[in-house]
Amino acid sequence: MNTIDQLKWRYATKKFDASKVLSEEKINIIKQAFNLTATSFGLQTMSLLVIKSKETREALVPHAYNQKQVVDASHLLVICVQDNITDTDIDIHFGNVKDIRETPETILEPFKKNLKLTMEGKTIKERQEWSIKQAYIALGNLMTVCAIEQIDSCPMEGFNPQAFDDVLKLQDKNLKSVLLLPVGFRAEDDKFSSFKKVRKQLNDAVIEM
Secondary structure, X not given: OOHHHHHHHOOEOOOXXXXXXXXXXXXXXXXXXXXXXXXXXXXXXXXXXXXXXXHHHHHHHXXXXXXXXXXXXXXXEEEEEEOOOOHHHHHHHHHHHHHHHOOOHHHHHHHHHHHHXXXXXXXXXXXXXXXXHHHHHHHHHHHHHHHXXXXXXXXXXXXXXXXXXXXXXXXXXXXXXXXXXEEEOEOOOOHXXXXXXXXXXXXXXXXXX
């Protein structure tokens, strides 16, 4: 499979085939790809909601400006960030590093202390903004993986995050919704699938030095 050809195949799917559902194998690839996304310090201050329930998605459509991709796609992915980043989050991360890599505590402690000081120097809003930047990295990664796996997707910022948080009870999980990515199969009559991509010439987009 040619990666560039798959990226050319990808487009922001405007109309999904509501009769088709992604296999568990494909959904598992998406979940693993999200978990393998690069994040600053490897801290992973994000979560991914994978919503298959039509009933839940029907309730969300009005809060996404009635964009039908939310309910017609096979699944709706919601990328969320933590309300806050605490010392406990950092302790858990470095505990995982110690267990998985068998790195001695004496080596990890200075890095752990420095990260805690870094987070202490940020307001809660700044910590959230820091996490949101990681969420966009995850979105880009998922879109690329979907293209390679021939899964159609549509990145979406156009929704009411507070309303989504309320419907999904994200406050109970200390999460805030940031981005949406409906995934599934394009409808045969989605006219946008045949549109040629409009991009700058490569020499205008890429500067070699």
